Amino acid sequence: MEFxxxxxxxxxxxxxxxxxxxARTYPVVLGLSLLSYAxxxxxxxxxxxxxxxxxxxxxxxxxxxxxxxxxxxLTAIVISFGMTxxxxxxxxxxxxxxxxxxxxxPAPDEALP
Amino acid sequence: MNHWLIAPIVLPAIMAPILLMAARHxxxxxxxxxxxxxxxxxxxALALTTLVSDGLIVTYALGxxxxxxxxxxxxxxxxxLMLLLTAGLALAVLLFAVDGSDHQGRHxxxxxxxxxxxxxxxxxTGDFFNLFxxxxxxxxxxxxxxxxxxxxxxxxxxxQYVAINLVGSTxxxxxxxxxxxxxxxxxxxxxAIRVPHIAAGDQALLQTGALLLLLVFCIKAALxxxxxxxxxxxxxxxxxxxxxxxxxxxxxxxxxxxxxxLAFGADAGVASWLAAPWLLPAAxxxxxxxxxxxxxxxxxxxxxxxxxxxxxxxxxxxxALFTPAALSAALYYLLHSTLAGAVLFLIADLISRQRPGHxxxxxxxxxxxxxxxxxxxxxxAAIAATGxxxxxxxxxxxxxxxAARSSVAPVLIWSLILGTxxxxxxxxxxxxxxxxxKSTGEAGEFPAADQRQTLSLVAIGLLLAGTIGLTLFAGPLxxxxxxxxxxxxxxxxxxxxxxxxxxxxxxxx
Numbered sequence: 001m002e003f004x005x006x007x008x009x010x011x012x013x014x015x016x017x018x019x020x021x022x023a024r025t026y027p028v029v030l031g032l033s034l035l036s037y038a039x040x041x042x043x044x045x046x047x048x049x050x051x052x053x054x055x056x057x058x059x060x061x062x063x064x065x066x067x068x069x070x071x072x073x074l075t076a077i078v079i080s081f082g083m084t085x086x087x088x089x090x091x092x093x094x095x096x097x098x099x100x101x102x103x104x105x106p107a108p109d110e111a112l113p
Numbered sequence: 114m115n116h117w118l119i120a121p122i123v124l125p126a127i128m129a130p131i132l133l134m135a136a137r138h139x140x141x142x143x144x145x146x147x148x149x150x151x152x153x154x155x156x157x158a159l160a161l162t163t164l165v166s167d168g169l170i171v172t173y174a175l176g177x178x179x180x181x182x183x184x185x186x187x188x189x190x191x192x193x194l195m196l197l198l199t200a201g202l203a204l205a206v207l208l209f210a211v212d213g214s215d216h217q218g219r220h221x222x223x224x225x226x227x228x229x230x231x232x233x234x235x236x237x238t239g240d241f242f243n244l245f246x247x248x249x250x251x252x253x254x255x256x257x258x259x260x261x262x263x264x265x266x267x268x269x270x271x272x273q274y275v276a277i278n279l280v281g282s283t284x285x286x287x288x289x290x291x292x293x294x295x296x297x298x299x300x301x302x303x304x305a306i307r308v309p310h311i312a313a314g315d316q317a318l319l320q321t322g323a324l325l326l327l328l329v330f331c332i333k334a335a336l337x338x339x340x341x342x343x344x345x346x347x348x349x350x351x352x353x354x355x356x357x358x359x360x361x362x363x364x365x366x367x368x369x370x371x372x373x374x375l376a377f378g379a380d381a382g383v384a385s386w387l388a389a390p391w392l393l394p395a396a397x398x399x400x401x402x403x404x405x406x407x408x409x410x411x412x413x414x415x416x417x418x419x420x421x422x423x424x425x426x427x428x429x430x431x432x433a434l435f436t437p438a439a440l441s442a443a444l445y446y447l448l449h450s451t452l453a454g455a456v457l458f459l460i461a462d463l464i465s466r467q468r469p470g471h472x473x474x475x476x477x478x479x480x481x482x483x484x485x486x487x488x489x490x491x492x493x494a495a496i497a498a499t500g501x502x503x504x505x506x507x508x509x510x511x512x513x514x515x516a517a518r519s520s521v522a523p524v525l526i527w528s529l530i531l532g533t534x535x536x537x538x539x540x541x542x543x544x545x546x547x548x549x550x551k552s553t554g555e556a557g558e559f560p561a562a563d564q565r566q567t568l569s570l571v572a573i574g575l576l577l578a579g580t581i582g583l584t585l586f587a588g589p590l591x592x593x594x595x596x597x598x599x600x601x602x603x604x605x606x607x608x609x610x611x612x613x614x615x616x617x618x619x620x621x622x
Contacts, residue, residue, distance in 0.1 A: 020276070020280065025272060028276055032276065032279045032280070032283075035280070035283050036279075036283060039283050039286045039287055039290075042286075042287055042290055043286060043290045045290075045294075046290040046291070046293050046294035047294075048294075068293070068299070069290070069293070072242060072286075072289070072290070072293075075242070075246065076286055079246075079249050079282070080279075080282075082253070083249075083253070083275075083279055083282070086253065086256055086275060087272065087275045087276065087279065090256070090260065090268065090271055090272050090275055091272050093260075093263075093268050094265075094268040094269050094271070094272045097263070097264070097265040097268050097269075098265045098268070098269055103269075103272065103273060103276070
């Protein structure tokens with residue numbers, strides 16, 4: 001399980017970094033999403049990998065998993081979801097106003113005298 | 114438990130939805146609410162200053178869940194100083210925005226309040242994850258403010274700004290996760306107790322996490338090599354927003370001061386002074402690159418952006434020395450550079466408005482209406498920003514130079530600071546003479562702008578008065594800042610205030 005999780009985090013991060021370095025906004029947005037998935041998995045792993053154990057106190061429990069990373073992941077998911085929405089809207093507006101989805105496209109009014 | 118401590122966060126958090134719901138169609142009402150809120154924040158910050166000025170550290174456990182398990186807010190001299198600076202800057206910036214630029218887009222005032230909430234929260238919080246949340250609050254608001262008013266160039270710069278900050282947030286989370294996985298805590302004071310006892314096998318994870326976190330703070334503080342987002346963002350943002358953003362780079366600097374002295378400072382065992390060997394070289398390069406940028410800038414707002422980068426370099430040089438004297442100098446320079454950086458953006462915007470077609474480009478153009486007034490304001494701001502006597506920049510620079518005498522590389526630091534000061538003077542001098550002196554010889558004149566700009570000039574006057582005030586009251590102020598720096602370095606006071614006295618003797622394990 002350790003290998004599965006760590007290789008998944010690694011692959012997601014590698015894919016995310018590759019896509020972020022692309023020159024167009026859509027791959028960048030996808031890359032940011034992949035990177036945030038990798039982060040969420042990583043945060044889970046920081047509470048150590050535990051199978052079939054409850055995070056809250058229970059009389060039947062034989063052991064516990066760390067509840068704090070789960071709370072962190074929830075917060076992180078909410079924030080990254082909101083942020084993805086923001087950047088999608090801004091990328092769309094940038095595309096409509098500049099006529100190009102290139103992240104570095106020169107704007108028409110930027111030419112210096 | 115003093116409930117006033119949470120007021121700087123709650124007040125804007127309540128005011129922003131009110132502005133969204135009650136005042137969305139009435140700009141006058143929105144302005145009144147917004148200014149009233151900032152005035153109240155200023156009052157609260159002043160009240161908190163009197164509370165902590167005798168060295169008391171006040172904590173506030175949210176919902177009475179005690180640390181290290183609950184979320185805690187901590188106010189010491191440093192946090193409250195930053196709150197005061199934020200409120201003062203926000204008032205001046207808001208007066209400038211009220212003079213016209215706030216109705217170029219929607220919801221300026223609501224976003225402004227959310228931005229203040231995030232900044233105040235970041236200064237007050239006592240744990241990392243909450244710091245992350247407040248970073249996100251201030252960033253989300255700043256995304257909205259950054260593209261306020263719209264326009265193709267601004268939106269494109271906005272997308273780049275959002276992308277870099279999303280990567281920064283991801284790194285922040287990874288760093289927090291790494292530190293949590295070995296230290297098992299998110300509370301800064303608790304972390305400070307646990308760091309010296311981390312097993313040797315876990316040190317690699319801990320230090321990687323701490324240095325990743327340093328990278329995130331450096332992105333916020335625009336330190337080389339992660340400074341590249343700043344010129345595009347600040348030069349393309351609306352002037353009032355760029356001026357407010359002058360405090361955002363200081364949030365990064367504040368976090369470096371707070372965390373790397375408290376948790377990775379003298380008592381951290383193997384990990385002590387973790388940040389120093391990375392921070393100092395980066396800060397030296399930042400100072401050089403920033404001032405070279407001032408020399409190369411082709412627009413006044415671009416020049417101001419690079420001046421901000423240069424001043425961050427100077428500030429972080431002083432922080433990276435990690436001595437009380439240097440930190441006191443750094444805090445003085447922090448106050449000064451925030452005001453001086455902000456006023457440059459405001460002046461650039463007024464000039465840009467009065468030269469249609471030329472904007473704030475450094476070109477020779479006909480005279481404009483308020484030439485002599487703005488030339489005077491620019492002159493004072495430039496003296497402050499470049500660190501020439503008699504204004505506060507000079508005193509700040511002198512304090513930093515004095516503190517650097519006993520550092521690891523005094524010759525290098527002295528020569529770089531003095532050399533880059535020369536670059537800055539040449540850059541500012543060239544910009545000023547092109548904009549103001551050469552333009553007086555041109556034929557013709559730009560028509561006077563039809564809108565009144567009294568409030569904008571008041572805002573600029575307030576910020577310049579702030580710099581002059583820093584100069585006039587430098588004596589009592591540096592005494593206060595010395596006490597602040599000593600309080601920051603006496604980390605056991607902070608830990609005892611947050612966790613109680615038993616924690617220091619290993620009571621909580």
